Amino acid sequence: MDGRAGLAATPGALPYYVAFSQLLGLTVVATTGAWLGLYRGGIAWEGALQFNVHPLCVVIGLIFLQGDALLVYRVFRNEAKRTTKVLHGLLHVFALVIALVGVVAVFDYHRKKGYADLYSLHSWCGLLVLVLYFAQWLVGLSFFLFPGASFSLRSRYRPQHVFFGAAIFLLSVGTALLGLKEALLFKLGAKYSMFEAEGVLANVLGLLLVGFGVTVLYILTRSDWKRPPQAEEQALSMDFKTLTEGDSPGSQ
Amino acid sequence: MDGRAGLAATPGALPYYVAFSQLLGLTVVATTGAWLGLYRGGIAWEGALQFNVHPLCVVIGLIFLQGDALLVYRVFRNEAKRTTKVLHGLLHVFALVIALVGVVAVFDYHRKKGYADLYSLHSWCGLLVLVLYFAQWLVGLSFFLFPGASFSLRSRYRPQHVFFGAAIFLLSVGTALLGLKEALLFKLGAKYSMFEAEGVLANVLGLLLVGFGVTVLYILTRSDWKRPPQAEEQALSMDFKTLTEGDSPGSQ
Incomplete structure (x- = not known):
C-alpha cells in the first residue's frame, strides 16, 4: 500500500477502493452461484434444491448488501x-429481507427432511447475527431517522452504532465461512483432502469472502475517508453547542 | 452499553473492559483445554494426541497473546x-513462537499419519494468517523499533499497521472457528446434530472466541481510549514539524 497516497488530504484513492470492493462483492455472489450451479444442482424452492436458496440469499443479503450499506456514507x-x-x-432492509428468505429456506428444508435445527456453531452464529442485525436496525432507526433523539444523544450513540455495525458485518462473514465449511465437509467428507474441484472452488470463495470483509472494513475505518460534516450540519451543531455546551455531533 | 459512561472524557470504564477481555481470553484458553482434556484424550507430543497440541497452542498464541499484544497501548x-x-x-514474538509449535505439531501429525496437508479452507486461512503476521511483525519492527524511519514515515505507516494488526487478529479468530468446526465434523459427523455434549461445549467455545474478538476490537477502536501523546513525544513532534512542516506522528 502506498503510504504517501494513503494519507493525502483528498481521498483520491477512495473511488478505486470502492470499485475494488464492488468487484470483490460481485465476484463473491457470482462464485456462490457458480458453486451451487456447478456442484449442487442449482436452485429451486421445492425439493432437494431448496437448501441452495440459503447460501445464495444470505451471501447476497448479509454479505454483499450489508457491506454496501456500511459504505454508503x-x-x-x-x-x-x-x-x-x-x-x-x-x-439494510433489503439485506435483512433477502437473508430472511434464505433462513426460511433452510428451516423449511430441514423440516421436510426431518433434520435437526440450530445444533451447529454456524447456526448459533447465524442466529446471533440475525438478532443483533435486527436490534441494531431498530435502535439505529429510532436514534437517527426519527426526529426525537437530540443531537447530543445521537453523537453519543453514533460511535457505538458504527462499531456494532462493523462487528455484525464481520460476524456475518465469519458465519458464512462456517456454513461453507459445513456444506463442504457434509458432502465431500474425506474427498475434501484430495483437492476435489468443488473443495478448491469453495476454498477460493472463502478467501474472496475474507477479502471483501477486509476491503469494506478498510474503507470504513480509514479516518481520512470519513464523511466530512456538511455546512448545514456544522451550523446546527454550532447552534446546539452554543445552546447546551454539549458535544457536537460531528460526522461519521 | 451505557452511552453516558461510554463517552466520558476520562477512560474510567477502560479497566473494566480490559478485565473483561482478560477473563474472556482466559476462559477461551481454559475451555480449549477442557475440550481437549474431556473429549480428545489430552495432549502429548507423540502418538495420536500430538494433533491436540495444535488447537491449544494456536489459541494461546494467535488468539489470547495476539489479542493482548494489540491492547498493550x-x-x-x-x-x-x-x-x-x-x-x-x-x-507478538511469544504469540508467533507458540503458534509455530502448534503448526509444527499438526504438520508432523499429518506426516506420521499420511494425511494430506493444506487442502482445507481452515489451513489456507491459517497459512495466510502466518504469512501476514510475520510480514506485519517485520515491517512494524523496521518502522517503529529501529531508529532509521523518520517521524513522518512512521506517522504515515501507523494507521496501516493498526488496521492490518486488527485484520490479522480477526482473521485468526475466524480461522480458529473454522478449525473448531472441522475438528467437530470430522469426529462427530451426524452425531453433531444430536446435541452431543462435545458439540455443545465446542459451540460455546466458538461463541467465546467471537466474544473475545469483539471485546478486543472494541477496546482497540474506541477513539476516546486511544493512548494520549506524551509530553516527550509532543515536544519531538513539534520540533519535527517546525523543521520539516511534515505531519506530526501523534499517538495511536
Whole structure:
C-alpha cells in the first residue's frame, strides 16, 4: 500500500477502493452461484434444491448488501445527510429481507427432511447475527431517522452504532465461512483432502469472502475517508453547542 | 452499553473492559483445554494426541497473546513509548513462537499419519494468517523499533499497521472457528446434530472466541481510549514539524 497516497488530504484513492470492493462483492455472489450451479444442482424452492436458496440469499443479503450499506456514507459524501441515511436504512432492509428468505429456506428444508435445527456453531452464529442485525436496525432507526433523539444523544450513540455495525458485518462473514465449511465437509467428507474441484472452488470463495470483509472494513475505518460534516450540519451543531455546551455531533 | 459512561472524557470504564477481555481470553484458553482434556484424550507430543497440541497452542498464541499484544497501548498509557513498543513486539514474538509449535505439531501429525496437508479452507486461512503476521511483525519492527524511519514515515505507516494488526487478529479468530468446526465434523459427523455434549461445549467455545474478538476490537477502536501523546513525544513532534512542516506522528 502506498503510504504517501494513503494519507493525502483528498481521498483520491477512495473511488478505486470502492470499485475494488464492488468487484470483490460481485465476484463473491457470482462464485456462490457458480458453486451451487456447478456442484449442487442449482436452485429451486421445492425439493432437494431448496437448501441452495440459503447460501445464495444470505451471501447476497448479509454479505454483499450489508457491506454496501456500511459504505454508503463513504460513497455519497456530498448528498444531503437525510438522503444518505434513508439509503443506508433501506439497503439494510433489503439485506435483512433477502437473508430472511434464505433462513426460511433452510428451516423449511430441514423440516421436510426431518433434520435437526440450530445444533451447529454456524447456526448459533447465524442466529446471533440475525438478532443483533435486527436490534441494531431498530435502535439505529429510532436514534437517527426519527426526529426525537437530540443531537447530543445521537453523537453519543453514533460511535457505538458504527462499531456494532462493523462487528455484525464481520460476524456475518465469519458465519458464512462456517456454513461453507459445513456444506463442504457434509458432502465431500474425506474427498475434501484430495483437492476435489468443488473443495478448491469453495476454498477460493472463502478467501474472496475474507477479502471483501477486509476491503469494506478498510474503507470504513480509514479516518481520512470519513464523511466530512456538511455546512448545514456544522451550523446546527454550532447552534446546539452554543445552546447546551454539549458535544457536537460531528460526522461519521 | 451505557452511552453516558461510554463517552466520558476520562477512560474510567477502560479497566473494566480490559478485565473483561482478560477473563474472556482466559476462559477461551481454559475451555480449549477442557475440550481437549474431556473429549480428545489430552495432549502429548507423540502418538495420536500430538494433533491436540495444535488447537491449544494456536489459541494461546494467535488468539489470547495476539489479542493482548494489540491492547498493550491501551493498558500501558503512561509508560514510556519505547517500553510499550518493546512489550508489544515481544508479546507478538511469544504469540508467533507458540503458534509455530502448534503448526509444527499438526504438520508432523499429518506426516506420521499420511494425511494430506493444506487442502482445507481452515489451513489456507491459517497459512495466510502466518504469512501476514510475520510480514506485519517485520515491517512494524523496521518502522517503529529501529531508529532509521523518520517521524513522518512512521506517522504515515501507523494507521496501516493498526488496521492490518486488527485484520490479522480477526482473521485468526475466524480461522480458529473454522478449525473448531472441522475438528467437530470430522469426529462427530451426524452425531453433531444430536446435541452431543462435545458439540455443545465446542459451540460455546466458538461463541467465546467471537466474544473475545469483539471485546478486543472494541477496546482497540474506541477513539476516546486511544493512548494520549506524551509530553516527550509532543515536544519531538513539534520540533519535527517546525523543521520539516511534515505531519506530526501523534499517538495511536
